[in-house]
Amino acid sequence: MRSQAYEERLKAYEEQLKAYEGRAATVAGVGKDPVNEPMIRHWREAMGDTNPEYAGPDAMAPPTMLQVWTMGGLSGHTGRSEAYDELFALLDGAGYTSVVATDCEQEYLRPLRPGDEITFDALIESVSGRKTTKLGTGYFVTTRMDVRAGGELAGTHRFRILKYAPAQRKQRQRTEQPSPKDRSNPKSRRPRPVINRDNAGFWEGVARHQLLIQRCSGCGALRFPWLPGCNACGCLEWDTVEASGDGTVYSYVVMHHPPFPAFDPPYAVGLVELSEGVRMVSNVVGVPYDKVRIGMPVRLEFQRYDEELELPVFRPGGTGEGGGG
Structure with a gap:
């Protein structure tokens, strides 16, 4: 008191x-x-x-x-x-x-x-x-x-x-792999994506293992991330195309800090240019973080993190049509 x-x-x-x-x-x-x-x-x-x-x-x-x-x-x-x-x-x-x-x-x-x-x-x-x-x-x-x-x-x-x-926080002892108890702990789970009426269709596609790209009905421009209208012509009508899954690392960063419980730094976050021409941010997996390179061909896969969350990620491989620099 x-x-x-x-x-x-x-x-x-x-x-x-x-x-x-x-x-x-x-x-x-x-x-x-x-x-x-x-x-x-x-x-x-x-x-x-x-x-x-x-x-x-x-x-x-x-x-x-x-x-x-x-x-x-x-x-x-x-x-x-x-x-x-x-x-x-x-x-x-x-x-x-x-x-x-x-x-x-x-x-x-x-x-x-x-x-x-x-x-x-x-x-x-x-x-x-x-x-x-x-x-x-x-x-x-x-x-x-x-x-x-x-x-x-x-x-x-x-x-x-x-x-x-x-605020004072207790230091969490890091381990190579979280225990089953940690995996069930909400504090150690990855943050949930924010799903709204503008992007719900994208996440519905992810649940079906499809990476969907918006396509403007007015000018045909592809866009990602999802938006309510076309930033090229202003048209509000659109449909979707499914990405082939091939891409190239356009740019990337290696995350070292802060050490969130749900992540295990260091790890690579890539800006991937898909073969369709749009770019998206995602993790690059299956390769050491210090081996990721601009221009590296990557291939889409879907990785499950817990019983509720599955995300699109990229692994080295594929045809890798895309940009760099």
């Missing part, structure tokens, strides 16, 4: 935190570059967005790039106030030394186009009361940024983080 003195100290501390609400985090910030076509092109290639409205010197920038034009890079921005650093120092000093981004919200008021000069102001919009999460106990801090183009408000970006003290 917490003492009255403790409660009074906590109240006084949280009043200190609340005093930062409404204070400026950045004043009269200036985007390091105007909105520009090369950056838009890089974004479109990274996101696989082929919408023609975002192509060419007269096109608009994808709205979700709003924050991109305000980023300060490694050298930061001028105009940053001391309030944000003071707030972080106050949280760090009380033991809330870890940080994780939790969510963001964006509101778009006008399109941004190549040549627009970006300015912005940011303020500390809110500091929550103390919250206890699975990560640990801490405080949510929300920053609001107003983004302007040529002095006109173009959009608002809210960014929320959690500053927390990590």
Whole structure:
């Protein structure tokens, strides 16, 4: 049971935190570059967005790039106030030394186009009361940024983080293979995929040992992962084609950390280009993690992890028609 003195100290501390609400985090910030076509092109290639409205010197920038034009890079921005650093120092000093981004919200008021000069102001919009999460106990801090183009408000970006003290966890002894008891323990099972009305057909195919790719009924473009509409022509009608199962490792990473109980790092996660031309992320199995290579031909198989979960993975082999680099 917490003492009255403790409660009074906590109240006084949280009043200190609340005093930062409404204070400026950045004043009269200036985007390091105007909105520009090369950056838009890089974004479109990274996101696989082929919408023609975002192509060419007269096109608009994808709205979700709003924050991109305000980023300060490694050298930061001028105009940053001391309030944000003071707030972080106050949280760090009380033991809330870890940080994780939790969510963001964006509101778009006008399109941004190549040549627009970006300015912005940011303020500390809110500091929550103390919250206890699975990560640990801490405080949510929300920053609001107003983004302007040529002095006109173009959009608002809210960014929320959690500053927390990590929860104490018992160290789990690692073994080469989990015991049957571990396999039945929900904490040691792989996370369940999020299934919704937009991707349910994909998972139904997996249950039948089919890897299904969406095909637009309007332009015939194939797409993966599944989306409610075509990002090439906007058509909402589609059917599916079954992948042959052949592919090539287009890129990959080796996961070492964090050591989730359901995984056994290090292991390879590949970006596999299927022979149909689309790419998907999956595990590369049947080969040591340090032997996976870009350009390696792979073949689809379905691997069962527990009584409820079966996933598409890739094993070296197959014809491997695809890209690389």
